[in-house]
Amino acid sequence: MKTVEEIKAAIEAAVPGAGVEFVSNPSASAQHSLRIAPQSAVAVAKFLRDDADLAFDFLSNVTGVDWPDKEIAEKVKVMRWVTKTVDGPDGQKVDQPVEETVEETRKRIESGCLEVVYHLYSVGKKHGPLVLRMRTVNRTDQVDLPSLTPVWRSAELQEREVFDLYGVVFGGHPDLRRLLMWDGFKDHPMRRDYVEPDDFEYEPTPHDEVLKRAQERENREQRTEGPRDRGLAAG
Amino acid sequence: MAVDQNLKIELGKQGIFVTTIEELYNWGRRSSVWPMQFGLACCAIEMIATTMARYDLARFGAEVFRPSPRQADLMIVSGTVTKKMAPQVVRLYNQMAEPRYVIAMGACAISGGPFKQGYNVLKGIDRYIPVDVHIPGCPPRPEALIQAFMTLQKKIDGQPLTGEGRPRHLDAEAQGEFPVPEQGEHDLEPTSNKGVWPVPITIR
Ligand code: SF4
Numbered sequence A: 001m002k003t004v005e006e007i008k009a010a011i012e013a014a015v016p017g018a019g020v021e022f023v024s025n026p027s028a029s030a031q032h033s034l035r036i037a038p039q040s041a042v043a044v045a046k047f048l049r050d051d052a053d054l055a056f057d058f059l060s061n062v063t064g065v066d067w068p069d070k071e072i073a074e075k076v077k078v079m080r081w082v083t084k085t086v087d088g089p090d091g092q093k094v095d096q097p098v099e100e101t102v103e104e105t106r107k108r109i110e111s112g113c114l115e116v117v118y119h120l121y122s123v124g125k126k127h128g129p130l131v132l133r134m135r136t137v138n139r140t141d142q143v144d145l146p147s148l149t150p151v152w153r154s155a156e157l158q159e160r161e162v163f164d165l166y167g168v169v170f171g172g173h174p175d176l177r178r179l180l181m182w183d184g185f186k187d188h189p190m191r192r193d194y195v196e197p198d199d200f201e202y203e204p205t206p207h208d209e210v211l212k213r214a215q216e217r218e219n220r221e222q223r224t225e226g227p228r229d230r231g232l233a234a235g
Numbered sequence B: 001m002a003v004d005q006n007l008k009i010e011l012g013k014q015g016i017f018v019t020t021i022e023e024l025y026n027w028g029r030r031s032s033v034w035p036m037q038f039g040l041a042c043c044a045i046e047m048i049a050t051t052m053a054r055y056d057l058a059r060f061g062a063e064v065f066r067p068s069p070r071q072a073d074l075m076i077v078s079g080t081v082t083k084k085m086a087p088q089v090v091r092l093y094n095q096m097a098e099p100r101y102v103i104a105m106g107a108c109a110i111s112g113g114p115f116k117q118g119y120n121v122l123k124g125i126d127r128y129i130p131v132d133v134h135i136p137g138c139p140p141r142p143e144a145l146i147q148a149f150m151t152l153q154k155k156i157d158g159q160p161l162t163g164e165g166r167p168r169h170l171d172a173e174a175q176g177e178f179p180v181p182e183q184g185e186h187d188l189e190p191t192s193n194k195g196v197w198p199v200p201i202t203i204r
Helices: A004-014 A038-050 A155-166 A208-225 B005-013 B021-030 B043-051 B086-095 B106-111 B142-157
Strands: A021-023 A033-035 A058-067 A070-087 A093-110 A113-122 A127-135 A144-146 A169-171 B074-078 B101-105 B133-135
Touching: A004 A021, A004 A033, A004 A038, A038 A127, A038 A144, A058 A127, A058 A155, A113 A155, A155 A169, B021 B142, B043 B074, B043 B101, B043 B106, B043 B142, B074 B086, B074 B106, B101 B106, B101 B142, B106 B133, B133 B142
Parallel strands: A033 A127, A144 A169, B074 B101, B101 B133
Antiparallel strands: A021 A033, A058 A113, A070 A093, A113 A127
16 A cells, blocks of 8 residues: 555645645554545545545544543743842942743633544555544534545444534435434533433442442432432441 | 142142142243343343253243233343333333233343443333342343243242232232333433332442
């Protein structure tokens, strides 16, 4: 198989303005990937499938990644004027403005996104995988990405799963419904900020995380219901 | 009226068979418990193994797995009950004719098992329907299912036809329909049927 860099060059030659970005993987596996721009994704996918050398005819896996909003603390050097008392030329003390460099910590929020990862193989050429990634603009209202189901049929169920668990909306998907959870369900369980339902009312042998959850619930119930009638005795 | 066991044996030696209607009735019931043919996860494989030649559930009169809840007496909840599946399980149970019994088979069916902390697995089917026998194990061995069967048979045998503790089909007052939980925006609603499952008391 061509290297990932070569494939990137091939895509750029075939699809003008494809907006492909090389994402290197510094770990031992060195499985580098390509981040493609959503607007040209379908064209790039068609090229990868139909090109005689690449012939990626098999999409084996689609998965999602949630990148939450990050708060980044940065140390920045700033110059500012301060007034200092210095010895004047005639032996007197004088106040004089001086320029000084100080370090300040600034915080900024880097908005997160949802990422979808595709693994491609070529059955005919016996090569692969090629890893493609696509990112949404943010995690809240701009979560649309083009569906690659028209190019690889095997994406259909897996994109539905990503839609269900991460909330990525695939434009052009023939049948975008929830796959694992029911239709009326509102959350996306694989997102990092998902709050799971609190059904820890009966924990006969709790430990670790479950113990914490059960106790929280116990305390809350004690506060709201007064003396307990069902007696999850504390202590 | 109970028959004196010794007298019964004595009479039996003389070729006279004495019994009560209750005994006869329950003997018939316990010897033809037809389970419903449905499985939910890996535990179902063990349930299938139990019916095959090596373990041979037919010895207990329970080899006829019925594909329709109308013809089944026993629901073996064999496997993980997801929250998506739970309403269907309750609905199937509602469709079974009395007398009906439930065996909750395996860690998942009795408590959520390995998926207990997941967002989509019900923490025990006994939250919505009355369970007669719980079997722990992941999965329980076929012997355990047979044990559960024998426990259930003992239970059926011990049920009087009148008075306190009679089976539900002989009790006009008994509740026959169990509310099917709704699939809400975040979880099942309600999260349990308090009439069937009052939150058990834990003493720590
Ligand atoms: S208890 Fe174990 S074997 Fe049975 S359904 Fe659950 S995970 Fe599978």
